[in-house]
Amino acid sequence: DTEVTQTPKHLVMGMTNKKSLKCEQHMGHRAMYWYKQKAKKPPELMFVYSYEKLSINESVPSRFSPECPNSSLLNLHLHALQPEDSALYLCASSQVRSYTDTQYFGPGTRLTVL
Amino acid sequence: QKEVEQNSGPLSVPEGAIASLNCTYSDRGSQSFFWYRQYSGKSPELIMFIYSNGDKEDGRFTAQLNKASQYVSLLIRDSQPSDSATYLCAGYIIQGAQKLVFGQGTRLTINP
16 A cells, blocks of 8 residues: 545635644655655655655745654644745655665645635 | 756647657766656655666666766656656755755656
8 A cells, every 4th residue: 555645735825814734644665755846847746754854945935834743644834935936745654764665755735815 | 056957848748659758967976866656646666776887677667877977867668648647856965964855846648
Protein backbone atom coordinates (compact mmCIF):
# COMPACT_ATOMS: atom_id res chain seq x y z
CA ASP A 1 0.00 0.00 0.00
CA THR A 2 1.55 3.29 -1.15
CA GLU A 3 -1.23 5.60 -0.04
CA VAL A 4 -0.76 9.14 1.17
CA THR A 5 -3.99 10.87 2.14
CA GLN A 6 -4.63 14.61 2.25
CA THR A 7 -7.51 16.62 3.65
CA PRO A 8 -9.34 18.66 2.66
CA LYS A 9 -9.52 18.08 -1.11
CA HIS A 10 -10.53 21.68 -1.72
CA LEU A 11 -10.19 24.76 0.45
CA VAL A 12 -11.35 28.32 -0.14
CA MET A 13 -10.15 30.91 2.34
CA GLY A 14 -9.99 34.65 2.76
CA MET A 15 -6.77 36.51 3.34
CA THR A 16 -7.50 36.93 7.05
CA ASN A 17 -8.39 33.30 7.72
CA LYS A 18 -6.35 30.64 9.47
CA LYS A 19 -6.64 27.11 8.13
CA SER A 20 -4.63 23.90 8.14
CA LEU A 21 -3.87 21.21 5.59
CA LYS A 22 -3.42 17.67 6.79
CA CYS A 23 -1.40 14.79 5.36
CA GLU A 24 -1.24 11.23 6.62
CA GLN A 25 0.66 8.08 5.65
CA HIS A 26 0.77 4.65 7.26
CA MET A 27 3.62 3.15 5.27
CA GLY A 28 6.19 3.64 8.02
CA HIS A 29 7.92 6.32 5.98
CA ARG A 30 10.21 8.62 7.93
CA ALA A 31 10.51 11.46 5.40
CA MET A 32 7.60 13.72 4.50
CA TYR A 33 7.40 16.65 2.12
CA TRP A 34 5.22 19.62 1.22
CA TYR A 35 5.19 20.83 -2.39
CA LYS A 36 3.32 23.67 -4.04
CA GLN A 37 2.23 23.35 -7.66
CA LYS A 38 0.85 26.17 -9.80
CA ALA A 39 -1.00 25.46 -13.04
CA LYS A 40 1.20 24.14 -15.87
CA LYS A 41 4.28 24.21 -13.61
CA PRO A 42 6.17 21.41 -11.86
CA PRO A 43 5.90 20.84 -8.11
CA GLU A 44 8.10 23.16 -6.06
CA LEU A 45 9.53 21.90 -2.81
CA MET A 46 8.50 23.85 0.29
CA PHE A 47 9.49 21.78 3.33
CA VAL A 48 11.09 18.45 4.16
CA TYR A 49 10.77 16.57 7.44
CA SER A 50 13.07 13.71 8.23
CA TYR A 51 12.41 11.65 11.37
CA GLU A 52 9.92 14.34 12.46
CA LYS A 53 12.52 17.09 12.30
CA LEU A 54 12.48 19.92 9.79
CA SER A 55 15.36 19.34 7.37
CA ILE A 56 14.65 21.78 4.58
CA ASN A 57 12.72 25.05 4.42
CA GLU A 58 12.99 26.41 0.90
CA SER A 59 12.75 30.04 2.05
CA VAL A 60 8.99 29.75 2.35
CA PRO A 61 7.17 32.83 3.73
CA SER A 62 6.25 32.57 7.40
CA ARG A 63 2.54 32.64 6.57
CA PHE A 64 3.09 28.92 5.86
CA SER A 65 3.94 26.99 9.01
CA PRO A 66 4.65 23.25 8.84
CA GLU A 67 4.25 20.83 11.70
CA CYS A 68 5.05 17.13 12.06
CA PRO A 69 3.27 15.88 15.21
CA ASN A 70 4.37 12.27 14.66
CA SER A 71 5.90 10.03 12.04
CA SER A 72 2.57 9.52 10.23
CA LEU A 73 1.22 13.04 10.20
CA LEU A 74 2.20 16.27 8.53
CA ASN A 75 0.31 19.54 8.80
CA LEU A 76 0.64 22.84 7.00
CA HIS A 77 -0.82 25.79 8.89
CA LEU A 78 -1.91 28.73 6.77
CA HIS A 79 -2.36 32.29 7.97
CA ALA A 80 -2.80 35.62 6.18
CA LEU A 81 -2.31 34.12 2.75
CA GLN A 82 -2.27 36.10 -0.47
CA PRO A 83 -4.24 35.36 -3.66
CA GLU A 84 -0.98 34.31 -5.36
CA ASP A 85 -0.74 31.46 -2.84
CA SER A 86 -3.65 29.78 -4.62
CA ALA A 87 -2.28 26.46 -5.91
CA LEU A 88 -2.36 22.69 -5.53
CA TYR A 89 -0.56 21.71 -2.32
CA LEU A 90 0.95 18.26 -2.49
CA CYS A 91 2.20 16.12 0.34
CA ALA A 92 4.64 13.29 -0.34
CA SER A 93 6.45 10.68 1.70
CA SER A 94 9.41 8.36 1.24
CA GLN A 95 10.99 5.58 3.27
CA VAL A 96 13.82 7.86 4.34
CA ARG A 97 15.39 10.95 2.85
CA SER A 98 17.64 9.28 0.31
CA TYR A 99 18.34 9.41 -3.40
CA THR A 100 17.29 5.78 -3.70
CA ASP A 101 13.85 6.27 -2.21
CA THR A 102 10.75 7.03 -4.21
CA GLN A 103 8.53 9.86 -3.11
CA TYR A 104 4.84 8.96 -3.18
CA PHE A 105 2.41 11.82 -3.57
CA GLY A 106 -0.98 12.33 -2.01
CA PRO A 107 -3.93 13.57 -4.09
CA GLY A 108 -3.32 17.19 -3.08
CA THR A 109 -5.39 20.03 -1.66
CA ARG A 110 -6.62 22.61 -4.14
CA LEU A 111 -6.35 25.94 -2.31
CA THR A 112 -8.06 29.12 -3.43
CA VAL A 113 -7.29 32.38 -1.59
CA LEU A 114 -9.84 35.13 -2.15
CA GLN B 1 20.79 26.71 -16.50
CA LYS B 2 18.01 24.78 -14.83
CA GLU B 3 19.08 21.68 -12.93
CA VAL B 4 16.65 19.42 -14.81
CA GLU B 5 15.37 20.39 -18.25
CA GLN B 6 12.63 18.94 -20.39
CA ASN B 7 11.04 19.95 -23.65
CA SER B 8 7.62 21.19 -22.54
CA GLY B 9 6.00 19.98 -25.77
CA PRO B 10 3.25 19.45 -26.51
CA LEU B 11 4.26 16.12 -28.03
CA SER B 12 1.67 14.44 -30.19
CA VAL B 13 2.00 10.72 -31.05
CA PRO B 14 -0.41 8.41 -32.92
CA GLU B 15 -1.94 5.51 -31.01
CA GLY B 16 0.24 2.41 -31.15
CA ALA B 17 3.44 4.34 -31.85
CA ILE B 18 6.43 4.86 -29.55
CA ALA B 19 6.47 8.06 -27.50
CA SER B 20 9.92 9.34 -26.59
CA LEU B 21 10.35 11.79 -23.74
CA ASN B 22 13.69 13.38 -22.96
CA CYS B 23 15.34 15.09 -20.04
CA THR B 24 18.81 16.56 -19.41
CA TYR B 25 20.40 17.50 -16.12
CA SER B 26 23.23 19.76 -15.07
CA ASP B 27 24.40 18.28 -11.76
CA ARG B 28 26.92 15.54 -12.51
CA GLY B 29 26.48 14.31 -8.95
CA SER B 30 22.81 13.43 -9.50
CA GLN B 31 22.40 9.77 -8.70
CA SER B 32 18.82 8.88 -9.42
CA PHE B 33 16.01 9.89 -11.72
CA PHE B 34 12.29 9.44 -11.55
CA TRP B 35 9.56 9.70 -14.14
CA TYR B 36 6.16 10.76 -12.90
CA ARG B 37 2.93 10.93 -14.88
CA GLN B 38 0.42 13.62 -13.99
CA TYR B 39 -3.10 13.76 -15.35
CA SER B 40 -4.79 17.14 -15.43
CA GLY B 41 -6.01 18.11 -11.96
CA LYS B 42 -4.39 15.05 -10.34
CA SER B 43 -1.20 14.46 -8.39
CA PRO B 44 2.02 12.99 -9.82
CA GLU B 45 2.13 9.21 -10.05
CA LEU B 46 5.44 7.32 -10.26
CA ILE B 47 6.05 5.53 -13.55
CA MET B 48 9.69 4.50 -13.28
CA PHE B 49 12.92 5.24 -11.49
CA ILE B 50 16.46 4.59 -12.64
CA TYR B 51 19.82 4.79 -10.88
CA SER B 52 22.25 3.00 -13.17
CA ASN B 53 23.51 3.70 -16.66
CA GLY B 54 21.63 1.82 -19.31
CA ASP B 55 18.05 0.76 -19.83
CA LYS B 56 15.37 -0.32 -17.41
CA GLU B 57 12.16 -1.87 -18.71
CA ASP B 58 8.77 -2.22 -17.02
CA GLY B 59 5.95 -3.35 -19.28
CA ARG B 60 5.44 -0.78 -22.04
CA PHE B 61 7.83 1.66 -20.39
CA THR B 62 11.62 1.86 -20.77
CA ALA B 63 13.76 4.37 -18.92
CA GLN B 64 17.25 5.12 -20.21
CA LEU B 65 20.06 6.86 -18.32
CA ASN B 66 23.32 8.07 -19.80
CA LYS B 67 25.40 9.68 -17.04
CA ALA B 68 28.23 10.65 -19.38
CA SER B 69 25.83 12.70 -21.52
CA GLN B 70 23.68 13.70 -18.52
CA TYR B 71 20.60 12.49 -20.33
CA VAL B 72 17.51 10.59 -19.23
CA SER B 73 14.70 9.37 -21.41
CA LEU B 74 11.39 7.53 -21.17
CA LEU B 75 10.04 5.45 -24.02
CA ILE B 76 6.41 4.40 -24.09
CA ARG B 77 5.71 1.58 -26.52
CA ASP B 78 2.29 0.87 -28.04
CA SER B 79 1.03 4.26 -26.87
CA GLN B 80 -2.57 4.39 -25.73
CA PRO B 81 -4.92 7.39 -25.43
CA SER B 82 -4.82 6.80 -21.65
CA ASP B 83 -1.10 7.68 -21.76
CA SER B 84 -2.05 11.28 -22.59
CA ALA B 85 -0.75 13.28 -19.62
CA THR B 86 2.11 15.49 -18.49
CA TYR B 87 5.31 13.55 -17.79
CA LEU B 88 7.63 14.97 -15.16
CA CYS B 89 11.31 14.05 -15.05
CA ALA B 90 12.88 14.49 -11.61
CA GLY B 91 16.49 14.16 -10.52
CA TYR B 92 17.78 13.76 -7.00
CA ILE B 93 20.35 16.49 -6.41
CA ILE B 94 22.84 15.31 -3.83
CA GLN B 95 24.93 18.47 -3.54
CA GLY B 96 23.87 21.01 -0.95
CA ALA B 97 20.31 20.52 0.22
CA GLN B 98 19.61 17.01 -1.02
CA LYS B 99 16.28 17.09 -2.75
CA LEU B 100 14.25 16.03 -5.75
CA VAL B 101 14.21 18.61 -8.53
CA PHE B 102 11.58 18.47 -11.26
CA GLY B 103 11.83 19.43 -14.89
CA GLN B 104 9.08 21.58 -16.40
CA GLY B 105 7.19 18.52 -17.66
CA THR B 106 6.31 17.38 -21.18
CA ARG B 107 2.67 17.33 -22.22
CA LEU B 108 2.00 14.18 -24.25
CA THR B 109 -1.10 13.60 -26.36
CA ILE B 110 -1.82 10.21 -27.94
CA ASN B 111 -4.11 10.55 -30.96
CA PRO B 112 -6.53 7.67 -31.65
